[in-house]
Amino acid sequence: MSAYTLKVRRYQPESEEDDKRGAYWEKFDVELDPTLSVLDGLLQAKNDADGTLAVRCSCRAAICGSCGVKINGQSTLACKTQLGEAAEEAARKARTGDGDAEITVEPMGNMPVIKDLVTDMESTHWKKFRRVTPWLLPAGPPPEREYIVPAESMVDVTQSVACIQCGACVSSCLSMEADPEFVGPAALAKAYRFVGDPRDGQTTERLFDLANDPHGMYDCTHCFSCIDACPKDVAPMNQIMRLRRLAGDDHGIRDVNNGHSHEMAFVKNIRKKGTLDESLLFQESYAPGVKGKLLPRVSAIRGLLDSIPTAIRGIRTGKMRSIPKLIPGVHHKLPGDAQDHVKHIYERAEESKIQLNLYIIGEGGEEDASAEATEPESVEEESATA
Amino acid sequence: MKLAYWPGCVSRGFTPELHGSTALAADALGIELVTLDRANCTGAGVIAEHNQELADTLNARTFALAQETGLSMMNICSTCQGAQSECQERLDADASYRAHINETLSGEGLAYSKDADGFTNKNFLWVLVEDYGLDKLAEKVKRPLEGLRVGPFYGCYVLRPKTRLGYDEHPDRDLYLEQVIEVLGGTVVDYDGARRCCGFPVITMNKETSLRQAGTHVGDAIDAGADCLVTPCPLCHLNLDMQQPEAAKVVGRDLGLAVLHLPQLVGLALGFDPKQLGMPKHIASTIAVEDRVAALA
Numbered sequence: 001m002s003a004y005t006l007k008v009r010r011y012q013p014e015s016e017e018d019d020k021r022g023a024y025w026e027k028f029d030v031e032l033d034p035t036l037s038v039l040d041g042l043l044q045a046k047n048d049a050d051g052t053l054a055v056r057c058s059c060r061a062a063i064c065g066s067c068g069v070k071i072n073g074q075s076t077l078a079c080k081t082q083l084g085e086a087a088e089e090a091a092r093k094a095r096t097g098d099g100d101a102e103i104t105v106e107p108m109g110n111m112p113v114i115k116d117l118v119t120d121m122e123s124t125h126w127k128k129f130r131r132v133t134p135w136l137l138p139a140g141p142p143p144e145r146e147y148i149v150p151a152e153s154m155v156d157v158t159q160s161v162a163c164i165q166c167g168a169c170v171s172s173c174l175s176m177e178a179d180p181e182f183v184g185p186a187a188l189a190k191a192y193r194f195v196g197d198p199r200d201g202q203t204t205e206r207l208f209d210l211a212n213d214p215h216g217m218y219d220c221t222h223c224f225s226c227i228d229a230c231p232k233d234v235a236p237m238n239q240i241m242r243l244r245r246l247a248g249d250d251h252g253i254r255d256v257n258n259g260h261s262h263e264m265a266f267v268k269n270i271r272k273k274g275t276l277d278e279s280l281l282f283q284e285s286y287a288p289g290v291k292g293k294l295l296p297r298v299s300a301i302r303g304l305l306d307s308i309p310t311a312i313r314g315i316r317t318g319k320m321r322s323i324p325k326l327i328p329g330v331h332h333k334l335p336g337d338a339q340d341h342v343k344h345i346y347e348r349a350e351e352s353k354i355q356l357n358l359y360i361i362g363e364g365g366e367e368d369a370s371a372e373a374t375e376p377e378s379v380e381e382e383s384a385t386a
Numbered sequence: 387m388k389l390a391y392w393p394g395c396v397s398r399g400f401t402p403e404l405h406g407s408t409a410l411a412a413d414a415l416g417i418e419l420v421t422l423d424r425a426n427c428t429g430a431g432v433i434a435e436h437n438q439e440l441a442d443t444l445n446a447r448t449f450a451l452a453q454e455t456g457l458s459m460m461n462i463c464s465t466c467q468g469a470q471s472e473c474q475e476r477l478d479a480d481a482s483y484r485a486h487i488n489e490t491l492s493g494e495g496l497a498y499s500k501d502a503d504g505f506t507n508k509n510f511l512w513v514l515v516e517d518y519g520l521d522k523l524a525e526k527v528k529r530p531l532e533g534l535r536v537g538p539f540y541g542c543y544v545l546r547p548k549t550r551l552g553y554d555e556h557p558d559r560d561l562y563l564e565q566v567i568e569v570l571g572g573t574v575v576d577y578d579g580a581r582r583c584c585g586f587p588v589i590t591m592n593k594e595t596s597l598r599q600a601g602t603h604v605g606d607a608i609d610a611g612a613d614c615l616v617t618p619c620p621l622c623h624l625n626l627d628m629q630q631p632e633a634a635k636v637v638g639r640d641l642g643l644a645v646l647h648l649p650q651l652v653g654l655a656l657g658f659d660p661k662q663l664g665m666p667k668h669i670a671s672t673i674a675v676e677d678r679v680a681a682l683a
Contacts, residue, residue: 095561174542174583178598218591221599222431223583224468224546235547241435249436257591266432270444274426276395285590303590310628310669319400319628319667338424341494345447348490349440356438356476356483 003031004083006041009106010116012052023113027102028053034084038105039067041083042117054116062231065166069117070106075171075229078105078117108171110180125167128184132191132210139201153198159359160193160239162232169226169236181215185226185236188217192239195246207247211255217243218259233359256299261288271346274339277324277331282307284328387518390452391419392507394463395427396620400628403664404620404647408462408510410663411649414656415518415526419460422451428469430621431543431587438476439487445473446487449507450496459507462649464619467509468543468551474507475550509544511618511648515562520569528657529682530571534675536651537575537612538563539603539626541619542583563616566648570655577610579603584622589629594636600625601633604641614644614675616651623647630670644672654679 011023028045039057046053057067060079067078072090083103090101111119138147169185176182183191191210194200210216217240226236247253248260265284269277286300287293296304314320324330333339397404412419425448427433434441448470452459461467477484478500488497499505508516514523544551545560553559560581564574585599604626607615617623625633627645634641646654650663660679665672 092557093561095564174599175588175595177582178585178602179592179595182595214592219588219595221542221583221585221595222587223542225542225583227547244435245437259591262590263432263436266430267436267440270427270429270433276399276427278396278399282590303593306593306632310632313631313669314400314628317667317669319402319669325399334424334426336424338426341447342426342444344493345443345490346440349437349443352439352486353437354439354483354486356480358476358479361479 001031002034002084002087003029004041004087005029005102006038006045007102007104008042008045008053008116009104010053011107011113012115014115026050030083032083034087035082037079038069038071038081038083038086038103039078041103042078042105052116054114054118056118063164065164068108068119068166068168068171070104070108070171072104073106075108075168075225077166077168077231080231108167110170110173110176110184111167119167119171121167125165125170125184125186128170128187129165129190131183132187132194133202133206134187134190134194136194136197136200137202138199147199149198155360156242156357157193157196159234160189160196160236163189163193163230163234163236164232166231168229168231169234172225172229174223174225175219175221179215179219182219183210183213183216185220185240188220188243189234189236189239192243195243203246204251204253207243207251208253210243211247211253211259212257214257216257217247218255218257235359256297258285258300258303261285261292264288271343272333272339273331274334274342275331277328279325280328280331282328387416388418388420388457389460389513390455390457391421392425392448392452392459392461392466393421394461394466394620396624397462401620401623401647403667404462404623404649407647407649407653407658407663410658411653411656414653414658415523417513417518420455420457422448422455422459425451428466428473430465431469431472434469434472441469442473442476442483443487443490445470446477446484446498447491447494447496449474449477449505450491450498452507453499453502453505454496458505460510460513461507462510462618462647463621464509464541464543464617465621466543467507467512470507471550471552509618511544511562511566512556512559514566514652516556520565523566523652524569527570527655529655529679531651531655531679532571532682534572534678535575535611535613536567536572536646537577537607537610537615538567538580539584539607539615539617539619539622539645540581541617541622544618545581563618563648567616567651570651572651572655575607575610575612577603577606577612579606584619584625586621586625589625596625597629597633597636600629601637601639601641604630604633604643604645605637605639608641608643612643613678614646614672616646616648618648620647626670628669642670644668644670644675646672646675657683 006028012020030041030044058064062080086103094101107113111124262285286303287296429441585596589596653663660676
């Protein structure tokens with residue numbers, strides 16, 4: 001048995017005591033084995049110290065997804081975090097050099113708090129979840145018996161199927177902090193679960209919808225928070241990147257958010273120059289190719305005009321005071337024959353497009369895992385023809 | 387100490403002061419840098435979004451160029467670190483995949499070796515703490531930055547995901563900026579934004595979301611009493627510094643906080659003049675920081 005202090009963020013809007021109606025911190029001392037969970041600690045505090053302490057939980061085994069909270073600032077499941085580890089992490093972050101640090105427990109972020117550690121999942125998580133039509137929309141009438149799909153065609157959706165809807169990723173999402181309307185990691189990972197399903201008949205429509213929503217797949221800032229938060233290794237951000245790849249590259253969707261044009265501007269830029277021609281990247285992200293320049297979209301003109309003050313400031317301080325930085329396309333290539341070798345890499349990789357799936361083969365999978373076995377082209381062909 | 391050096395694109399583009407200040411700081415610290423001038427862009431995660439094999443091969447090429455020198459590799463950009471670590475994770479996971487990639491590289495006489503003797507690729511921040519050593523850094527400090535209140539800003543790509551970025555072996559990588567600030571004599575400012583996202587990756591896709599992030603973090607640091615921020619990532623610098631006046635409009639408040647590149651902060655403590663370190667090139671004025679440092683000398 002060890003002693004721990006849980007510093008809990010509380011909120012009791014119905015309390016009769018004036019000082020408890022706003023959010024406040026309260027400390028609870030608990031005594032438990034270090035291998036028991038923070039949830040066990042919270043339940044001991046509730047039993048022994050204050051029965052009004054509200055926390056949502058059910059299975060206590062990281063399956064039901066009920067007990068999402070923030071522990072030491074990290075969104076996770078209370079039942080999946082051991083007290084001993086949490087105390088060590090608290091001490092490490094506090095940089096006090098001792099092991100006596102308090103374990104902080106807060107309700108999940110990006111959601112309204114109902115009471116103490118219980119958040120309103122309905123108004124955020126579930127609302128966003130429904131936004132992506134999270135069920136199968138098959139093409140044509142159902143088969144007489146079950147749908148038959150090749151096993152390998154389901155490999156890439158396995159990871160998103162593992163989601164238990166706990167909301168930890170939503171809680172941790174840094175884009176959503178800035179844009180509460182962002183569809184978000186959980187819902188977009190679920191969208192990929194159906195986009196990648198060969199039985200679904202609305203693949204292009206789903207992708208078109210989420211690519212063109214200003215709060216859709218291109219509103220993710222690629223911060224990896226959801227990857228670290230997810231207790232089931234769903235890596236929602238990776239599923240969002242899969243959506244982007246499918247939308248722009250495989251389904252040819254030219255979104256209004258400049259998402260695909262930015263990606264392609266970057267890809268072409270390195271093929272041509274080896275290192276980034278920033279002004280070209282910027283200009284091509286808004287107005288790609290000859291067509292983009294002859295018939296620019298209103299949003300492209302606005303984007304480019306909006307950037308003029310920034311450019312002028314850059315010229316004034318000397319940051320951008322050079323011809324290659326001011327005139328797109330003047331940027332130098334790599335020295336000697338290096339650029340030719342970069343082009344050769346493009347030719348070969350754009351031909352084979354291998355995608356290793358580390359969720360399936362494992363990071364230390366090594367030697368016997370075959371790259372070809374996880375090559376997803378077959379999957380994508382299936383989904384395109386399904 | 388001698389390292390193969392990948393400067394990245396932005397450090398020679400829109401943040402030229404980063405490349406310059408790195409050269410000065412490294413030289414003063416006695417770190418010899420062998421620039422990989424044939425190496426290519428890491429793809430910043432964007433090329434991997436388009437085609438993983440393409441990104442993996444491009445970065446395998448850079449690793450192979452570094453391995454040819456027999457040295458470990460250093461970068462000065464969180465985003466380079468994250469993009470390269472992502473590719474390295476896949477390259478290291480599967481021998482047949484690696485063989486396929488190396489076949490592509492063979493025309494240039496290059497090959498990436500997973501088990502090359504002690505080969506590592508580290509951001510300048512990681513090099514400073516893990517390989518150079520904070521004790522040795524402390525010895526080199528000529529002008530302790532006493533009274534300078536510095537807010538750390540890491541950049542997502544050196545923080546997450548932890549499993550990929552070597553946190554098993556080096557669990558304190560998310561505290562190194564604090565450690566360096568203290569060794570240089572400065573005071574660490576705690577504020578909400580230190581480990582959040584600057585918003586840069588969506589600047590052309592959703593400018594409002596992007597600048598709201600940058601503006602919020604700069605504002606929080608000001609409210610916490612910071613004299614400046616310090617970052618190991620030039621892309622964060624673009625959003626926090628270059629876009630700061632635009633970010634101020636989005637969050638509806640005055641900002642005006644200097645954002646230093648990590649080698650600039652190190653350089654100040656090593657005794658370099660702010661001008662030598664390129665600080666006047668910044669958009670958010672660095673004059674308050676310069677005055678403070680001048681008062682120390």
